[in-house]
Amino acid sequence: MNLITKIKEKKEYSLAIILLIIPLIAAVVMMYPKHEEFVATGDITSVEELGVEGSVYFTYVHEGIIxxxxxxxSVSLTSRNEIEFSSLDQHQYENYTAYYETSDKYKHNTIVNAVQNAEVKTDSQTIKISEKSQKIMEKSSDYIGDSFGLMIAIGLIEEWNDEDFSQNNQYIISGTGTIEYDGTVGSVGAIRHKLLSAEMNDVDIFFVPKDREYYADKNFSNQVEAKKVVKEEQLTVKVIPVANLDEALEYLRKLP
Amino acid sequence: MILKSKVAGKLLRIMLISSIIFAVISLVTTFLFVYNEQLYLKIYKFDQFISVFYMILYYLLIIVYLVWLYKAHKDLVELNTMYPITPKGALARVMIPIYSLWGMWNVYSTMYDHFRPIKSTEKLGSQLKVFIPFYYFLFLITNGLNRVLLKSNTGLYEVSDILYLVSYSLDLILLFVFLKMVNIVMKALDLLMVVKQDIIDDTQDVSGQPKVSS
Structure with missing residues (x-):
């Protein structure tokens, strides 16, 4: 008697095959390629977590590609916050993949730039740039991306100049933006969710890149998007666009 | 007389064996996830496939289990009209939260009480009694662990990766224990049916008419 006849005769085998086909189909459907980007609100973290003795915070969001x-x-199930997905075409997907593969390089650059920019604004003669950069790099291993550059630089200036921009925790200061070798603050992604994360954490002052002039369509700039989000969501956080580190320091030193 | 739970029981056995196979594969992939991340990243997609298959299989297993439990109790009541748990009562005992803390144990301990006094099922009853605590506590522990792991995935707190390995190992042991219990109950039902058939034969003459004592 061949196997098929045996299966036909045994009702339980036919039923088992039908039942086992269900998870098989589900698994095939769930594994079918679908490329999307996701972003969800995150949190604010003190620069102290990166080994910088400052009072300011950087804001992170949960983002990635599926x-x-x-x-x-899985991402929807494990995210505590509202999550937003947007489709990616093949070209965008390849760009994202390439970015995530080389994101450590960008992170290293912004950290070195932050340390160097902070170092020239302090009187201390004993700073070892590469040692400090290495330490921050190690402590930031849980974070992907380079958008905390500006806040690291501000935190380092607090540490090395013995300043406290929060004025004894009177202000919660956070922000986002990369920092370039010349102190320019560079554009970043996920401004909307970073602002929402800041609002959730009662941030008083939030720095964003002053990048309006670099975009043909101004709506794509962090500066315009931040303004729009504040208005739409009626946020109480005070958004301060800064073009470079000096502008941020000037603002902080003038706080009442 | 034909046992109503026969097909459901055999089906449950096939589903349990399939689940054990997938639980073993999941245990291996989890072991790699914990101890050899580089190798795990190479089989990451395969692990995703197995996870989906295993998850759906698990829910189907629950449905087949409930059908079997219902039919097995139908058989038990038919074999002994004095059997204290009705098919619906058995489902209620394992499905209603809080009540199931008592009910899950009670369903099998009642079976044990029923098998023990009958000579042909006495041994099976004793075997079932040995497995009940393992099944009960393993079920509670694995359920608790799975809840902890699910919450840790949402970032509420961090847990050691070893805990995943422990959870999958206990899942596998639970499936083995449960397979043994299902086999015991199915064998016992077969034997009880033979006993019942013998009683019917003893009370009927060759023509199928009830024997009349003089």
């Missing part, structure tokens, strides 16, 4: 329905389902 490659199939299963990953989308």
């Amino acid at each position: 490659e199939n329905l299963y990953e989308k389902f």
Whole structure:
């Protein structure tokens, strides 16, 4: 008697095959390639967590890419906050993948730039740039991306000049933006969710890159997007666009 | 007389064996996740596939289990009209939260009480009694652990990766224990049916008419 006849005769085998086909189909469907970007609100973290003795915070969001329905389902299930997905075409997907693969390089650059920019604004002669950069790099291993550059630089200036911009915790100061070798603050992604994260954490002052002039369509700039989000969501956080580190320091030193 | 739970029981056995196979694969992939991340990243997609398959299989297993439990109790009541748990009562005992803390134990301890006094099922009853505490406590522990792991995934708190390994190992042991219990109950039902058939045969003459004592 061949196997098929045996299966036909045994009802339980036919039923088992039908039942086992269900998870098989589900698994195939869930594994079907689907490329999307996701972003969800995150939190604010003190620069102290990165080994910088400052009072300011940087804001992070949960973001990444999903490659199939299963990953989308897992990300949605494990995210505590509202999550936003947007489709990626093949070209965008390849760009994102390439970015995530080389994100450590960008992170290293912004950290070195932050340390160097902070170092020239302090009188201390004993700063070892590469040692400090290495220490921050190690402590930031849980974070991807380079958008905390500006806040690291501000924190380092507090540490080395013995300043306290929070004025004994009177202000909660956070922000986002990369920092370039010349102190310019560079544009970043996920401004909307970073602002919402800041609002959730009662941030008083939030720095964003003053980048309006670099965009043909101004709506794509962090500066315009931040303004729009504050208005739409009626946020209480005070958004301060800064073009470079000096502008941020000037603002902080003039705080009442 | 034919046992109503026969097909459901055999189906449950196939589903349990399939689940054990997938639980073993999941345990291996989890071991790699904990101890050899580089290798795990190479089989990451395969692990995703197994996870989805295993998750759906698990829910189907629950449905088949409930069908079997219902039919097994139908058989038990039919074999002994004095059997204290009705099919619906059995489902209520394992499905209603809080009540199931008592009910899950009670369903099998009642079976044990029923198998023990009958000579042919006495041994099976004793075997079932040995497995009940393992099944009960493993079920509670794995459920608790899975809840902890699910919450840790949402970032509420961090847990050691070893805990995943412990959870999958206990899941596997629970499936083995449960397979043994299902086999015991199915064998016992077969034997009880033989006993019942013998009683019917003893009370009927060759023509199928009830025997009349003089």
